[in-house]
Structures are given as structure tokens and as C-alpha cells.
Amino acid sequence: MNISRIAAIVLIVGGVLALLYGGFSYTKDTTAVKLGPIELSVKEKQTVNIPIWAGVAAIVAGGLLIVLGKKG
Template identity: 60%
Template sequence: MNAVKLVAIVLIAAGTLGLAYGSFSYTKNTDAVKLGPVEFTLKEKETVDIPVWASIGAIVAGAGLLLFAGKKN
């Protein structure tokens, strides 16, 4: 399998996951206060929304790569 086909499969998989889940979240640790040896940290939960157009675009781009990668000049 060459690199172009691998990238196409990754794009299709990422687009499908983006459509299935729609968003993902992660926890970000930030230093809130440092008072000498005492340190308080704050954990913030961030959510990132994945646009539907980006997911569909990734699927279309991956499918296009798969279709045209097999054709040789």
C-alpha cells in the first residue's frame, strides 16, 4: 500500500468519526495560584465541535484520492 492510499484511508476514517461523534472534549490543566510551596491548579474541560462540512469534505477528499490514486499516467 502506498502513502497516497494510506492518507486516503485515514481521511475517510477521520471524516466518518467526525460525523459519528460531532465533538470531542479534553481536560486542560492550568496553574491558578502559586503561593510559595503551595500550588493550586485548575482543571478546565474544553469541548471542540467538529463541523459537518469538514467531516464530509474529508470523506470526499479521501474517496477522491482512492479513486484517482490507482490511475497511472
Template identity: 65%
Template sequence: MGGLRIVAIVLIVAGALGLAYGSFSYTKETHTAKLGPLSVSVKEKETINIPQWAGLAAIAIGVVLLVTGKK
């Protein structure tokens, strides 16, 4: 399998996942304070929305790369 073909398949899979889920979230630690034996930390949950056009564009580019890569 060539490198271009692998990139095309990854784009297609990523685009399909983006369309299926629509968003993903992660937790990041923003503040930490340590006062003697006491430790306090603040964690924020961030959500990233994936636009439908981005998923469709990734799938389309992946398909184009697969088709043109065979020549």
C-alpha cells in the same frame, strides 16, 4: 499499500468519526500552586466541535484520492 492510499483511508475514517461524534473534549491543567505540603491545581475541560462540512470534505477528499490513486 502506497502512502497515498493510506492517507486516503485515514481521511475517510477521520471524516466518518467526525460525522458520528460531532465533537471531542479533553482536560488541560491551567494553574498549579504549591504552598509547602499543600498542592492545588486547576483543570479546565475543553470541547472542540467538528463541523459537518469538515467531516464531509474529509470523506470526499479521501474518496477522490482513492479513485485517482488507482490510475
């Protein structure tokens, strides 16, 4: 397996996952108050939405890599 085929598979799988889930979330620690030795931290949940066009574009790009890789 060459690099372009691996990249194509990663793009296709990533595109399909983007279409299925539509985004992902993560937790970010932030310092709310720091008063001398006392520190108060807050956990914030951030959500990142992945547009539908990005998932479709990743699938198309992966498909093109596979097709063009076979010709070359």
C-alpha cells in the same frame, strides 16, 4: 499499500468519525493560584466541535485520493 491509499483511508475514517461524534473533549491542567510553595491547580474540560462540512470534506478528499490513485 502506498502512501496515498493509506492517507485516503485515514481521511475517510476520520471524516466518518467526525460525522458520528461531532467533536471531542480533553482535560487541561491550569495553575489558578501560586503563593510561595503552595500551588493550586484546576482541571478544565475543553470541548472541540468539528463542523459537519469538515467531516464531509475529509470523506470526499479520501474518495478522490482513492479514485485518482487507481488511475495513476
